[in-house]
Amino acid sequence: MASLGLLFILICLVAALSRGKNVREKIEQWKTWAISRLPHLPADPVTSSSPAEKTQKEEENLRYALPPLQPKTSSRTSMGLKRLEKSNWLTVDAHYTSEHQVRNYLLRTSHPNVIQCLPGSEAACHEVLSIAVDFLITRFPDQFTMEGESITNHIANESFLVGPDCPNPLEVAARLAMEDFNILMKNSETGEYHLQASATLFPAGWKLQERIGTTMVNLHGPVPSWKEKMGGAVNRYFDHLSAKTAMERTNLFIQSDPHLFSDAPEVPAGQEKKTIPQDLQVRRERQTFTRLEKTGAVLFTVRTYMQPVEELGDEEAVALIHQVGGWEEEIKVYKGWDVWGKAFEEWCEKRFGR
Numbered sequence: 001m002a003s004l005g006l007l008f009i010l011i012c013l014v015a016a017l018s019r020g021k022n023v024r025e026k027i028e029q030w031k032t033w034a035i036s037r038l039p040h041l042p043a044d045p046v047t048s049s050s051p052a053e054k055t056q057k058e059e060e061n062l063r064y065a066l067p068p069l070q071p072k073t074s075s076r077t078s079m080g081l082k083r084l085e086k087s088n089w090l091t092v093d094a095h096y097t098s099e100h101q102v103r104n105y106l107l108r109t110s111h112p113n114v115i116q117c118l119p120g121s122e123a124a125c126h127e128v129l130s131i132a133v134d135f136l137i138t139r140f141p142d143q144f145t146m147e148g149e150s151i152t153n154h155i156a157n158e159s160f161l162v163g164p165d166c167p168n169p170l171e172v173a174a175r176l177a178m179e180d181f182n183i184l185m186k187n188s189e190t191g192e193y194h195l196q197a198s199a200t201l202f203p204a205g206w207k208l209q210e211r212i213g214t215t216m217v218n219l220h221g222p223v224p225s226w227k228e229k230m231g232g233a234v235n236r237y238f239d240h241l242s243a244k245t246a247m248e249r250t251n252l253f254i255q256s257d258p259h260l261f262s263d264a265p266e267v268p269a270g271q272e273k274k275t276i277p278q279d280l281q282v283r284r285e286r287q288t289f290t291r292l293e294k295t296g297a298v299l300f301t302v303r304t305y306m307q308p309v310e311e312l313g314d315e316e317a318v319a320l321i322h323q324v325g326g327w328e329e330e331i332k333v334y335k336g337w338d339v340w341g342k343a344f345e346e347w348c349e350k351r352f353g354r
C-alpha cells in the first residue's frame with residue numbers, strides 16, 4: 001500500500017509539474033520514470049502457485065482471469081510468447097452466457113462471415129472438436145457432460161453430436177467454447193502456413209472471408225513491418241511447435257465502442273467520429289498456439305476480453321498509459337489513434353492530470 005501511495009504522489013507531482021504541457025508529453029514523462037515506481041503487479045495466480053496449491057485450485061471451476069495489464073518495458077514489436085498453462089487452455093467465466101448469446105446470434109445471422117472451412121481441413125476440424133470436448137468435460141465437469149456421442153452444455157442447456165459423424169465440428173467447438181478457433185496448415189510447395197479453417201466470431205477489425213486460405217504474411221498485411229520484424233520468426237516457431245510446447249500471448253487494442261464482432265475499421269475512410277472518454281474500451285485477446293497431434297496442423301485460439309477504460313483500476317490505468325505511450329507512430333496509426341486518440345488524451349488528463 002505504501003508503494004501505491006508513493007506512486008500516486010509521484011504521478012500527481014509529474015502532473016502538476018507538467019501542467020500546461022500537452023498530454024502526450026505527460027505520457028512520455030510517465031513512461032520514462034513513473035513506471036519504475038509501480039508496485040509489483042500480482043502474477044497469474046494459476047501459473048504462480050505451488051503444485052499442491054495448484055491441484056486444489058484446479059478443482060475449482062470458472063477461475064481463470066486474464067492477468068492485469070502490465071507496462072511494457074520495450075517499445076519493440078515482439079512475439080511476446082509465454083508457456084501455456086494447459087489447464088487454462090479454454091476458459092469459462094462469468095461472461096459465458098452473454099457472449100454465448102452473441103455467438104449464437106452471429107452464427108444464425110452471419111454464418112459465412114464467422115465460419116469458413118476449406119476442403120482438406122475436415123480432419124483437423126474434427127481433431128479440434130475432439131480435443132475441445134475432452135478438455136471441457138474434464139476441466140468443467142459440472143458444465144459439460146457426455147452421453148453417448150453427444151455433449152451437453154449445462155450452462156446453455158444445449159446438446160450436440162460430436163463424434164466422427166458431426167457435420168460441422170469447428171462450428172460446434174465454437175458454440176461450446178468462449179474461444180475462436182483457427183487452423184493453419186503448412187503448404188508443402190511454398191513452405192508457408194495458410195489459414196485453412198476458422199471460426200472467428202469476434203474479429204478485431206478484419207474480414208474472415210477476405211483472409212481465409214491466405215498465408216501468415218497476407219493475414220498480417222495491415223500490421224506495420226510484420227513481415228520484416230516477425231514473419232521469419234513466426235514461421236520457425238510454427239515449424240518447431242509441438243503438442244508439448246504450447247504457448248500463449250496477448251495483444252491489446254483500444255476501441256471506441258464495445259462491439260466484440262468488429263470486422264472493419266471503426267470509422268470508414270473519409271468519415272469522422274466524435275469519441276468521448278466514456279466510449280473507450282480496452283480490447284485484449286488471449287491467444288494460444290498448439291500443434292494438433294494427429295493431423296499436424298497448428299491450432300490458434302483467441303479469447304477476446306473487453307473492458308471500459310474508465311473501469312480500470314489505478315495500476316492498470318497507469319500500465320495502459322505506459323503501453324500506449326510506448327507504441328511507435330505507425331503502430332498508433334494502425335491501432336486507430338485517429339479515432340480514439342483525442343478521447344484517450346482527455347481521459348488521461350481527467351484521471352491523472354489535475
Ligand code: HEM
Nearest residue numbers: 078079182184195205206219220222223230234251252300
Ligand atoms: C506467434 C504468432 C503470431 C504473432 C507474433 C502475431 C502478431 C500479430 C501482431 C503484432 C498483430 C498486430 C496487432 C497486435 O498488436 O497484436 C497481429 C494482428 C493480427 N493477427 Fe497475428 N500474430 C500471430 C499469429 C497469428 C495467427 C496464427 C493468425 C491466424 C488467424 C493471426 C491473425 C492476425 C490477424 C487477422 C490480425 C489483424 C490484422 C489486421 O489488423 O488486419 N495471427 N498479429
